[in-house]
Amino acid sequence: MLSARRWKVSVAAVVAVVPLTLVLPAAVPASAAPQPPAAVPGEALADDLIVVGHRGASGYRPEHTLASYELAARMGADYIEPDVVSTKDHVLVTRHENEISGTTDVAARPEFADRRTTKVIDGVPLTGWFTEDFTLAELRTLRAVERLPDVREENTLYNGLYQVPTLDEVLDLRDRLSRELDREVGVYIETKHPTYFDVVGLSLEEPLLADLRQARLDGQRAPVFIQSFETANLRELDRQGVRVPLVQLMTAVGAPYDLLAAGDPRTYAELSSASGLRDIASYAEGVGPEKNQVIPALPDGALGAPTALVDDAHAAGLLVHPYTFRNENTFLPPVLREGPMPDDYGRALVEQAAYWEAGIDGMFTDNPDTGVVSRQLFLSTVQPVF
Numbered sequence: 001m002l003s004a005r006r007w008k009v010s011v012a013a014v015v016a017v018v019p020l021t022l023v024l025p026a027a028v029p030a031s032a033a034p035q036p037p038a039a040v041p042g043e044a045l046a047d048d049l050i051v052v053g054h055r056g057a058s059g060y061r062p063e064h065t066l067a068s069y070e071l072a073a074r075m076g077a078d079y080i081e082p083d084v085v086s087t088k089d090h091v092l093v094t095r096h097e098n099e100i101s102g103t104t105d106v107a108a109r110p111e112f113a114d115r116r117t118t119k120v121i122d123g124v125p126l127t128g129w130f131t132e133d134f135t136l137a138e139l140r141t142l143r144a145v146e147r148l149p150d151v152r153e154e155n156t157l158y159n160g161l162y163q164v165p166t167l168d169e170v171l172d173l174r175d176r177l178s179r180e181l182d183r184e185v186g187v188y189i190e191t192k193h194p195t196y197f198d199v200v201g202l203s204l205e206e207p208l209l210a211d212l213r214q215a216r217l218d219g220q221r222a223p224v225f226i227q228s229f230e231t232a233n234l235r236e237l238d239r240q241g242v243r244v245p246l247v248q249l250m251t252a253v254g255a256p257y258d259l260l261a262a263g264d265p266r267t268y269a270e271l272s273s274a275s276g277l278r279d280i281a282s283y284a285e286g287v288g289p290e291k292n293q294v295i296p297a298l299p300d301g302a303l304g305a306p307t308a309l310v311d312d313a314h315a316a317g318l319l320v321h322p323y324t325f326r327n328e329n330t331f332l333p334p335v336l337r338e339g340p341m342p343d344d345y346g347r348a349l350v351e352q353a354a355y356w357e358a359g360i361d362g363m364f365t366d367n368p369d370t371g372v373v374s375r376q377l378f379l380s381t382v383q384p385v386f
C-alpha cells in the first residue's frame with residue numbers, strides 16, 4: 001500500500017478555485033521531508049514518492065549535459081534521467097535522440113557537413129546528423145545547445161559550453177554528488193530506439209549493463225531504473241535476470257516500435273488496460289505513462305478526473321511515474337496558464353498537486369525544484385491555499 005499521503009485536496013477543487021495568488025505554507029515540518037529513494041523492486045519502492053530530473057534540470061540548462069544533471073541533483077531530484085544512444089564506436093552517450101541537430105551545434109560545423117544524411121528511424125524518415133555516424137572523439141568536439149530556444153531563451157546563455165556526456169561520466173557524476181550531498185542520487189536510464197540500434201549492430205543493452213556493472217550499480221539495491229518505450233528489450237533484460245527495476249514507458253497514442261516492426265497489433269492503449277498492465281508486471285516494476293493518460297485534459301482546458309490507470313497499475317503491483325511536468329504555460333492545461341506568453345510560468349504546483357493526489361509514485365519534471373516543492377506540499381500536514 002502507498003503510505004505517504006498527508007493532506008487531501010480534490011482535483012475539482014484545485015482546478016475550479018482559481019485564485020490570483022498561490023499561498024504556500026511558511027515552513028514544511030522537518031518530519032514531512034521526503035525520504036531518500038530505495039530502488040528495490042516491490043513494496044520498498046512503493047513507499048517513496050520520487051522526483052526525476054527529466055534530462056537533468058532541462059528547464060534551466062541545455063538538456064542531457066553534466067551541468068543539467070548536476071543542477072537537478074542539487075535542486076533535490078532523487079533521480080537524474082539520462083536517455084542513451086550509441087556512438088559509431090559503441091560508446092553510450094546521453095541524447096534524447098540519435099539525430100543531434102536540435103541539441104548540438106553540429107549543423108554549424110563545416111567539417112561534418114558531409115555527415116548529413118537521411119535515415120528511417122522507427123519507421124519515420126529523418127534528415128540530419130546521427131550519433132552512430134560519429135566516433136566518441138568526434139562527438140566530443142561538438143557542443144550542446146538549447147533545444148527550445150523560443151520557450152527557454154535564458155538557457156541559450158549556456159549554448160556552446162558543454163560536451164555530449166558519456167553514460168560513464170553521468171554515473172561518475174552521480175557517485176560524486178551522492179557523496180557530496182550525503183544521499184543516493186539515482187539514475188533513471190532510458191534506452192532510445194533499441195530495435196534500431198540492434199539492427200545497425202550497436203545494441204544498447206550490453207554496454208548499458210557493462211557500464212552499470214563497472215559503476216557497481218547493477219545490484220538489487222542500486223538506485224537505478226531502466227526504462228524503454230519498447231517492450232522486447234525490457235522483457236529480454238528481465239529474462240537475463242537484471243536486478244534493477246524496469247519501467248515500461250507508454251504514450252496516449254501509437255504502439256511500441258518493436259511490436260509494430262514484428263507485426264504485433266498491440267498498441268499502448270492495450271498495454272495501459274488492466275490486463276495489459278498485469279502483463280507488464282510480468283517483466284517490469286513500473287510504468288511511465290504520458291501525464292494525460294493519468295489525468296486527461298477536458299475540452300474546456302481543465303483537468304479531468306483521473307483515469308483508472310493508477311489504480312489498475314497499483315493493483316498489478318506496478319509503480320506509476322508519469323512524464324513530463326514543466327512550469328511554462330505552453331506545457332500546462334489552459335486553465336492553469338498565467339500571463340500572456342507561452343514561456344510565462346503557470347500554476348505548475350496546482351497541476352502537480354492533482355497528480356500526487358491521484359496516487360502517482362513519482363514524476364519526471366524539467367523543473368526538479370518545482371517537483372520537490374509540490375511533493376513537500378503534498379506530504380505536509382499544512383494544507384496549501386491555491
Ligand code: G3P
Nearest residue numbers: 083190227249288323364
Ligand atoms: O522517459 C520518460 C520521458 O522522458 C519519456 O519521454 O521523450 O522525454 O524521453 P522523453
Ligand code: CA
Nearest residue numbers: 081082083190
Ligand atoms: Ca526519457
